[in-house]
Amino acid sequence: MRATMLLSPVIPKLSGKLIVLASGSPRRLEILRNVGIRFEVVPSWFKETLNKGLFKAPHEYAVETAKQKALEVARRMPLKHLKTPDMVIGADTIVTIDGMILEKPIDKQDAYRMLSRLSGKEHSVFTGVAIVICHEKENGVDYQMIDFFEETKVKFAHLSEDMLWEYINSGEPMDKAGGYGIQALGGMLVEYVHGDFFNVMGFPLNHFCKQISLIYNHRTTSSNQDSASVGLSHNSPHNTSILTQPPPNLTAQSSQSPTSSPIHNSSPSPIQIHHTQDGPSSSPVHKVKRKGSEGTADESSWKLPDSLFTHTAAECERQDSENTTLPQTTSREQAIELSVAEHEASEPNKEDLEKITELVDGFKASKALFTASRLHVFDLLQSRPGLDATQVAQEIEASVKGTERLLEACVSLGLLKSKERTSQKTVYENTRLAAWFLWSDAPFSLHEYIQHCNNTLWPLFSHLESAVREGTNQHEKAFGKKSKDIFQDAYFSSKEVKLRFMNAMHSIAKVTGKAVATAFDLSSYKTACDLGGCTGAMAYEFTTAHPGLSVTVFDLPAVVEMSEHFHPLHTDNRVSFVAGDFFKDELPKADLYILARILHDWPDEKVHVLLSKIADACKPGCAVLIAETMLDGQTPYSAPQSVNMHAQTEGMKRRESQYADMLSKHGFGCMRVVHTLNFLDVFIANKM
Numbered sequence: 001m002r003a004t005m006l007l008s009p010v011i012p013k014l015s016g017k018l019i020v021l022a023s024g025s026p027r028r029l030e031i032l033r034n035v036g037i038r039f040e041v042v043p044s045w046f047k048e049t050l051n052k053g054l055f056k057a058p059h060e061y062a063v064e065t066a067k068q069k070a071l072e073v074a075r076r077m078p079l080k081h082l083k084t085p086d087m088v089i090g091a092d093t094i095v096t097i098d099g100m101i102l103e104k105p106i107d108k109q110d111a112y113r114m115l116s117r118l119s120g121k122e123h124s125v126f127t128g129v130a131i132v133i134c135h136e137k138e139n140g141v142d143y144q145m146i147d148f149f150e151e152t153k154v155k156f157a158h159l160s161e162d163m164l165w166e167y168i169n170s171g172e173p174m175d176k177a178g179g180y181g182i183q184a185l186g187g188m189l190v191e192y193v194h195g196d197f198f199n200v201m202g203f204p205l206n207h208f209c210k211q212i213s214l215i216y217n218h219r220t221t222s223s224n225q226d227s228a229s230v231g232l233s234h235n236s237p238h239n240t241s242i243l244t245q246p247p248p249n250l251t252a253q254s255s256q257s258p259t260s261s262p263i264h265n266s267s268p269s270p271i272q273i274h275h276t277q278d279g280p281s282s283s284p285v286h287k288v289k290r291k292g293s294e295g296t297a298d299e300s301s302w303k304l305p306d307s308l309f310t311h312t313a314a315e316c317e318r319q320d321s322e323n324t325t326l327p328q329t330t331s332r333e334q335a336i337e338l339s340v341a342e343h344e345a346s347e348p349n350k351e352d353l354e355k356i357t358e359l360v361d362g363f364k365a366s367k368a369l370f371t372a373s374r375l376h377v378f379d380l381l382q383s384r385p386g387l388d389a390t391q392v393a394q395e396i397e398a399s400v401k402g403t404e405r406l407l408e409a410c411v412s413l414g415l416l417k418s419k420e421r422t423s424q425k426t427v428y429e430n431t432r433l434a435a436w437f438l439w440s441d442a443p444f445s446l447h448e449y450i451q452h453c454n455n456t457l458w459p460l461f462s463h464l465e466s467a468v469r470e471g472t473n474q475h476e477k478a479f480g481k482k483s484k485d486i487f488q489d490a491y492f493s494s495k496e497v498k499l500r501f502m503n504a505m506h507s508i509a510k511v512t513g514k515a516v517a518t519a520f521d522l523s524s525y526k527t528a529c530d531l532g533g534c535t536g537a538m539a540y541e542f543t544t545a546h547p548g549l550s551v552t553v554f555d556l557p558a559v560v561e562m563s564e565h566f567h568p569l570h571t572d573n574r575v576s577f578v579a580g581d582f583f584k585d586e587l588p589k590a591d592l593y594i595l596a597r598i599l600h601d602w603p604d605e606k607v608h609v610l611l612s613k614i615a616d617a618c619k620p621g622c623a624v625l626i627a628e629t630m631l632d633g634q635t636p637y638s639a640p641q642s643v644n645m646h647a648q649t650e651g652m653k654r655r656e657s658q659y660a661d662m663l664s665k666h667g668f669g670c671m672r673v674v675h676t677l678n679f680l681d682v683f684i685a686n687k688m
């Protein structure tokens with residue numbers, strides 16, 4: 001391959017170095033890994049909030065964001081007691097159309113707005129890339145920067161409304177600039193691509209290889225002149241500008257900018273940033289003009305249209321001086337739409353009212369569902385559809401009046417259907433939703449999980465205020481039991497509670513298991529260990545999906561002794577059970593360690609203990625797979641779930657970048673994430 005040929009002379013030089021990809025993008029990781037460089041992944045915490053209105057051309061915005069992403073990681077690593085990297089690579093991809101910059105959509109409506117704008121038209125995809133070379137000195141670290149960008153033109157076919165929504169509902173658009181992924185389903189929307197395909201996916205590989213080649217060839221030839229220099233600055237005519245942070249007027253939110261971060265303030269040495277855009281240079285820090293990028297380098301040709309979405313530099317400066325902050329994750333278009341809406345709307349609209357009512361009244365809906373489930377209403381109507389309220393009341397041993405209210409509530413929530421048999425008589429039956437999920441033996445029954453919500457989570461949530469004030473779980477207040485270890489002290493303290501908890505985990509694993517087991521190609525793994533695998537329901541999904549895989553379920557003795565109640569799992573001879581405590585005992589040997597809904601139960605210190613044990617048990621190439629609702633995943637319930645973990649355990653929900661960070665500390669890299677449409681996000685990392 002051409003890229004490998006270009007890189008091969010420098011690979012031996014790179015091989016002893018700590019190279020860090022400052023990106024959580026699985027696409028960048030995949031593309032770079034294919035080049036054969038060994039690197040670690042430390043996703044950047046830099047918030048993409050630079051003020052777009054202040055950049056003359058869109059590629060400048062992408063390049064500056066890439067620089068800030070890379071610098072944030074380069075600065076954080078030595079300060080967080082990690083090693084100082086030799087090279088940090090950052091990137092930022094944006095889509096531009098009709099003078100607008102489109103980043104990742106914040107929700108489905110945002111994705112819809114973006115994709116309908118792209119429909120039937122040509123747009124540009126820019127990726128800005130920054131390479132920071134770090135050089136440790138006695139009194140700190142010197143940073144040197146090389147940056148460049150690449151443009152690719154993409155034309156979309158005309159997209160019908162149905163196509164748009166089908167694509168949006170696939171979940172693919174959400175973590176991708178412009179709301180599409182050319183490498184997957186989004187490829188079907190594309191009529192043509194002019195330029196580097198990988199650039200659209202998030203990383204201009206060819207351009208990057210050329211830059212690396214230039215850097216290291218250059219360094220070889222200049223090393224005689226200055227053997228202590230890592231850098232390129234000595235030959236560059238543009239090496240004099242010294243910045244420790246982005247120019248203040250570039251950041252939309254001063255509180256979020258690197259300027260205010262103590263990490264940056266304590267940085268021991270200035271950062272040398274090479275401005276590569278202006279002026280000719282024979283140095284590799286000088287931007288190599290490429291076919292794809294030439295047109296856009298002419299800044300005068302870039303003009304934002306006079307539309308609703310235009311902000312002039314002056315307006316943005318005024319905004320800054322008035323301390324107006326935009327919501328962090330809001331795209332430029334949306335932010336401006338919001339501010340326009342704020343000025344125009346004098347009263348809330350229907351959607352606002354619906355949303356707020358749903359939030360305020362949500363608990364009533366949940367409790368109605370819990371009650372109907374507990375009283376076995378869905379079981380009854382599954383076996384005997386068409387009963388009226390009096391008949392239902394009689395069967396569930398409840399009052400007619402109360403049953404009528406409950407059934408009507410279930411109808412309005414879409415859980416039951418009602419039909420008027422006569423003017424006096426209404427009869428009820430399960431809806432499709434209830435048939436799938438709510439009766440006890442439904443194919444994806446959540447009945448037991450709903451009981452867990454009702455019996456355990458509901459009382460814990462009633463003490464949420466104390467949980468927030470005190471910063472601890474609320475088992476003692478809710479159930480009168482102290483719980484140092486919630487599993488040993490609370491869930492497994494009596495047989496009845498233990499069985500209820502196991503049933504709940506079993507039902508949730510049955511509903512989510514297939515999506516987790518099939519998120520990645522696991523054909524290269526022969527043995528897996530499902531840590532805290534409870535009844536084996538998740539393990540069973542893995543062996544069903546992967547014929548060559550055997551799974552050992554490792555769980556506490558109290559759990560394993562009861563697991564035989566859960567047939568037919570014990571009939572699958574590729575699922576076996578081992579009793580032990582994963583914090584204390586030796587872990588069974590495996591190629592793949594599965595942690596499904598486990599780490600969210602524990603604070604960071606404990607997660608590190610467990611990851612370190614897994615890392616010790618793993619050979620290079622072995623993997624750890626984490627299945628959880630991540631805070632940056634697709635379900636709107638992940639943040640409320642985090643509150644739930646807080647009231648219930650000492651744990652929390654985390655971001656993908658937090659897991660990536662933790663895993664990289666234990667020698668894992670090559671991280672990928674899949675957002676299933678089934679509650680859980682699945683994250684995999686390999687031992688390097």
Ligand SMILES: Cc1cn([C@H]2C[C@H](O)[C@@H](COP(=O)(O)OP(=O)(O)OP(=O)(O)O)O2)c(=O)[nH]c1=O
Nearest residue numbers: 023024025092093176177180181182200201202
């Ligand atoms: C247009 C397009 C974008 N993308 C992705 C590439 C990037 O991951 C993402 C753009 O968002 P970025 O902000 O560039 O990157 P990121 O948030 O994924 O990762 P990080 O900030 O940690 O580096 O969109 C595709 O995967 N396919 C496509 O066709």
